């Protein structure tokens with residue numbers, strides 16, 4: 405399979421006053437890749453994601469998406485945050501929450517509706533289309549946020565701890581949903597997670613960050629078959645080995661050898 409680079413992060417540094425949050429961070433993400441970013445709290449994961457989203461301007465360095473320098477929020481980007489309760493609009497129905505950003509895509513009303521219904525079907529929420537977000541459980545609300553991102557058909561999907569606020573069982577369901585969505589689309593996904601097990605289970609690659617200042621300390625290929633199963637994949641020796649390796653790197657704060 406050819407590797408077409410779509411996202412380039414080049415020598416990125418970001419400082420908040422005296423504090424260097426990111427120092428010389430460089431990596432690339434290819435077409436259709438799902439890359440996780442793990443690392444201890446405060447290593448700059450959210451700062452990195454905000455810079456890629458064009459929400460903050462890095463102090464130095466450059467981010468390129470599909471060959472264009474990112475300065476401002478790119479049109480072909482969608483973001484899913486941890487806090488679904490603040491990301492959905494409570495006065496709009498589930499369906500309207502999903503159709504809302506599609507205006508930016510220049511889709512006509514009928515096309516917006518059918519794209520939304522298709523995405524809601526994909527996340528198993530067709531029946532909830534007419535409900536309001538506050539009538540749904542936390543896990544269902546996060547599925548709506550994911551459906552909204554999928555309907556948008558972004559080149560790049562950014563996810564910042566998207567499953568951090570749901571119970572363990574829902575989290576496993578959402579991980580499988582993410583795997584299915586990834587398999588059936590062409591988008592690249594950058595996923596920030598605290599969960600090492602999750603990072604190995606859902607990804608093609610795992611970036612481990614170390615802190616003070618935030619740097620990429622390891623870039624690991626997962627190399628597991630694309631078809632994954634929440635029990636069987638986790639029993640594979642390759643999975644067990646990689647999970648331990650990532651865990652060790654994070655625990656030791658990924659200090660370079």
Ligand SMILES: Nc1ncnc2c1ncn2[C@@H]1O[C@H](COP(=O)(O)OP(=O)(O)OP(=O)(O)O)[C@@H](O)[C@H]1O
Nearest residue numbers: 420423424425443444445446447448449450451452
């Ligand atoms: N707006 C801000 N102003 C000043 N310092 C900030 C700001 N945002 C983040 N920082 C600092 O930059 C560093 C990196 O923060 P960031 O939130 O990117 O880390 P993180 O890896 O996402 O952490 P967590 O896993 O806890 O969410 C931290 O030391 C943090 O205190």
